[in-house]
Amino acid sequence: MAKRATFDIRQQTGFTTVAMICFFLLYLPIVTLVAYAFNDNDSVAIWKGFSLRWFYSAWNNTQVIDASIRSFQIAIAAALIATVAATMAALATTRTKPYKGLTFKYAFINQPLMVPEIVTAVALLVFFSRIKIWTGYSGLGYLIAAHTAFCIPFAYLPIRARLENMDLSLETAAADLYATGWKTFRYVTLPLLWPGILAGLMLAFVVSLDDVVITEFVKSGGQDTLPTYMLGQLRRIVTPEINAISTVFLLLSVAIVTIFFIISRKRT
Amino acid sequence: MPDKPDRNAIEVIGVSKIFGTGEARVAALDNVSVPIRENEFFTLLGPSGCGKTTLLRLIAGFDFPTDGQILLYGNDIAPLPPFKRPVNTVFQNYALFPHMTVAENIGFGLQMLGKPKAEIEARVSQMLKLVKMEALAKRRTSQISGGQQQRVALARALAPQPKVLLLDEPLSALDYKLRKEMQIELKRLQNETGITFIFVTHDQEEALTMSDRIAVMSAGKILQVGTPWDIYDKPAERFVADFIGETNFLTAKIDNVANGKAKATLKSGKTIPATVAEGFTPKGEATIVVRPEHAKAVKGPGELSGTVENIVYFGTDTHILVRLDDGDLFTVRQQNSRSASCGFEEGERIGVSISDDAAQVLKD
Structure with a gap:
């Protein structure tokens, strides 16, 4: 590598110290949370001894299991729909000659990232309540639709980045070698885009799994997801059961991210 | 050099290509006409921006002419999409598919044409032999050298047996010695396959040593078409004389x-x-x-x-x-x-x- 004369932040005094403090502040609460999940006490704050009882308790709590299943149903459905939509949007915005209004379209697709979540939540509450009256339907569809909407930009960004970095002459070469538009997509663009799509899917999934504000406003009675259930619990007595649920949640997220990371690395 | 038959593989007739409108309007090609004979090694030679690559892209179908006709054995192919033209291209950056092996790359065109598997395999091994790449058939294209990638790109474009092979400055990324080797290799491939080659380059030495005929281009026009000997010894215009040698x-x-x-x-x-x-x-x-x-x-x-x-x-x-x-x-x-x-x-x-x-x- 060429000698760099430019500013290198790692050379600055105190860089390591600041970095260590940041990591410490980021991870200390999580470490504490995980540690107290194994607390053999009814209180979250006072350590009594090691125990797995709160994990058993959570496992036998039908409300927790119900909320978890619902969370996964919504996250899987929303992430899949959002990823398909985001892939199409990314193709439409990158495989075209730049035109007036393209920037506006980017902004439009990424709109859920800019608008405060609470605004969207209130808007959806009012909007969906009307539809509920008209149609009489009150199933999970509303939550899936809402989650899909705010998942799209998260899925869109990595997919678009991947498409923009792709060598366009590959698609030209495929067309030259008798591949029609669809076959070019199927045999060249899609396989090369796959890591981006997986990254988008993973992000959308995690973002959906994690959502509180919009879910809290849109859900009907008995449609608690895991995060809204936990929030509800905090209003009553807090037991280390919450810690245990969070720990399992954390492990699952880490596992999913790791799996996707390994898959996408293999593909490139 | 044996006599080439006089049938035309490609006939470019009155082709213009205009980019942009109003003040940004540029004629990349300005009413260009040239016949290219069957089995010929034909070179489009000129400085960058002269329109040689544009003409190649029009023949390949990556762009469409504003005006004029491009005949392939008498049929106008100018309005056809690239996948409907029996013409293949060797790209300047090779454009090999990174997610496929060498053999898969070579077989891609035949696969898209829907050829039976046995035929594809036979043709791929024949092509591998032709470009001396049998040993590396299972490799990824990222695991082979630039010269080897060049050979794979050639084999991939030749495998579907196109009527015309287009080469867009394919040697410009190679170092001097490898370039000399590939020049001889290209001539050998052209002789063995009997396919019409249209070669684009800005390198006058390359054009002189390899071509049967050369078209010298400048500012969207073809200035002179002739054998290397014609072009070198009997230049018609100042630009041609100055550009060559x-x-x-x-x-x-x-x-x-x-x-x-x-x-x-x-x-x-x-x-x-x-x-x-x-x-x-x-x-x-x-x-x-x-x-x-x-x-x-x-x-x-x-x-x-x-x-x-x-x-x-x-x-x-x-x-x-x-x-x-x-x-x-x-x-x-x-x-x-x-x-x-x-x-x-x-x-x-x-x-x-x-x-x-x-x-x-x-x-x-």
């Missing part, structure tokens, strides 16, 4: 134009015979060109005379730069021998002798 431009009075020959009277008053470019209209004075190797530096008087200004040693030969008496600079190229120096010194007054068959009169 080194040359000396002289002003002379032209008389007795007949049968492509004329008498040229130089500023020194001496008269030499010259060949005349097609389309030349006599108007008294004209520009003539003399290649440096077709003139000789002599101790006594020659057709021209002047003072040696500079002597440059090139290994195989020496360039003697002579300041002529009328003030122009004239270069003489002299073959070197191993033991003797070139025999002249800077500042020395010498004559320049121009052989009888050395001068060409330009039409512009």
Whole structure:
């Protein structure tokens, strides 16, 4: 590598110290949370001894299991729909000659990232309540639709980045070698885009799994997801059961991210 | 070189390509017409921006002409999408599919054509053999060298047996020695496959050594089409003479134009015979060109005379730069021998002798 004369932040005094403090502040609460999940006490704050009882308790709590299943149903459905939509949007915005209004379209697709979540939540509450009256339907569809909407930009960004970095002459070469538009997509663009799509899917999934504000406003009675259930619990007595649920949640997220990371690395 | 049949593989007729509108309007190709014969190694030669790559892209179908026709064996292919043209391309950056093996890359075109698996496999191994890549068939394209990638790109484009193979500066990314090797390799492949090659390059040496015929392009127009020998020794225009090799431009009075020959009277008053470019209209004075190797530096008087200004040693030969008496600079190229120096010194007054068959009169 060429000698760099430019500013290198790692050379600055105190860089390591600041970095260590940041990591410490980021991870200390999580470490504490995980540690107290194994607390053999009814209180979250006072350590009594090691125990797995709160994990058993959570496992036998039908409300927790119900909320978890619902969370996964919504996250899987929303992430899949959002990823398909985001892939199409990314193709439409990158495989075209730049035109007036393209920037506006980017902004439009990424709109859920800019608008405060609470605004969207209130808007959806009012909007969906009307539809509920008209149609009489009150199933999970509303939550899936809402989650899909705010998942799209998260899925869109990595997919678009991947498409923009792709060598366009590959698609030209495929067309030259008798591949029609669809076959070019199927045999060249899609396989090369796959890591981006997986990254988008993973992000959308995690973002959906994690959502509180919009879910809290849109859900009907008995449609608690895991995060809204936990929030509800905090209003009553807090037991280390919450810690245990969070720990399992954390492990699952880490596992999913790791799996996707390994898959996408293999593909490139 | 055996005689090439006279059938045309490609006929470009009155093709123009306009990019942009209004003030940004650029004619990348301006009413270009050229026939390309079957089994020919045809080169489009010109500086960057001359329209050679645009013409290639129009033949491949990556772009569509604003005006004109492109005939492939008599059928107009200009409006067809690339996947409907029996024409394949070797790209400048090779554009190999990174998620496929060497063999999968080569078989891609046949696979897209829906050929049976057995036929694809047989053809792929035949192509691997042709480009001497059998050992690396299972490799990823990222695991092979630039020269090997070049071979795979060639094999991939040749595998579907196209009627015409288009090559877009395919050797420009290779180093000098590898480029020389690939030049010979390309000629061999063309001979063995009998496919019409259309080769785009800005490298005049490459064009001269490889082509059956060359079209020299500049600013969206084809200036001259001919064999390498025609282009080098009988350039029609100043641009062609200047772009290909080194040359000396002289002003002379032209008389007795007949049968492509004329008498040229130089500023020194001496008269030499010259060949005349097609389309030349006599108007008294004209520009003539003399290649440096077709003139000789002599101790006594020659057709021209002047003072040696500079002597440059090139290994195989020496360039003697002579300041002529009328003030122009004239270069003489002299073959070197191993033991003797070139025999002249800077500042020395010498004559320049121009052989009888050395001068060409330009039409512009």
